[in-house]
Amino acid sequence: MTSVAELTTVDLSEIEFVDRMGLIMERLGGTRTMGRMYAWLMICDPPEQSLTGLAAELGVSKTAVSTVARQLEVSGMVERVPASGREHRYRMVGGGWAQIMRVQMAILKQSLDTLDFGLSILGDGRPGHRDRLEDTREFFAFILQDSDEMFERWKEYREKSS
Template identity: 85%
Template sequence: MNLPETEFVDRMGLIMERLGGTRTMGRLYAWLMICDPPEQSLTDLASKLGVSKTAVSTVARQLELSGMAERVPAATREHRYRMVGGGWDQIMRGRLAIVRQSLDTLDFGLSILGDDQPGQRDRLSDTRKFFAFVLQDSDEMFERWKEYREKPS
């Protein structure tokens, strides 16, 4: 990796860490975005990122399970991975599914609070309103994203 590539990979590691993943996950995903050839073996990935093959294997499987990377067929027994387009879409859909599920929990919370607890009700209601607002346009947002993504650059 040259210096600008290293800086990009390291910056993405910090971003992924801030998003709740691991730094290695962000670094691996970043490298898969810019590497050539796009398919990389675990040995290649470990070497380029300066981490153990075991760590790379674990993170690659996590990226595969999240839909952000995929394992590709190889002539050798060694696993090879590449980035999958649309991975962030899948991550966001998963997060929104959790937000959707939280509405039931928030409704339950509101049901156990009495009218004599206006401060607590207001705080809980505000959270519920925010989550409902976020979900309100999410399906349309994904449709708009699909159209935007398919537009020629």
């Protein structure tokens, strides 16, 4: 294994990128390892990596990498690719972030039903409480109102830039 002192500037920059993406994923509600793995799959060569290789590159256990790989696969951000050996190999999937956003929008849609239920049980006797629920409901509804069009615009944008 290469020591940090033997790494080139590019390698150190790659490590910093991977670590920064780990922090971003953590802030978005995932795990740091999830972000680091996804980042590594964006920049590694070859683009398909084994669980053993990912564990070595990221400095985490193979069990942790296996768990994260399954989570990222279920979310549509990575895919398992055919391999000649017994070990699974993974690669990044384009469009993964859009899929994550679609899932988040679906959760917001479900939240509207819950907030409507909350408003129905409060009645008019608790204006402060009602105001907070209405504010939250209106914010979610506002975000959702253009989400389908946003995804369509994103699709068109990607097609034009491809």
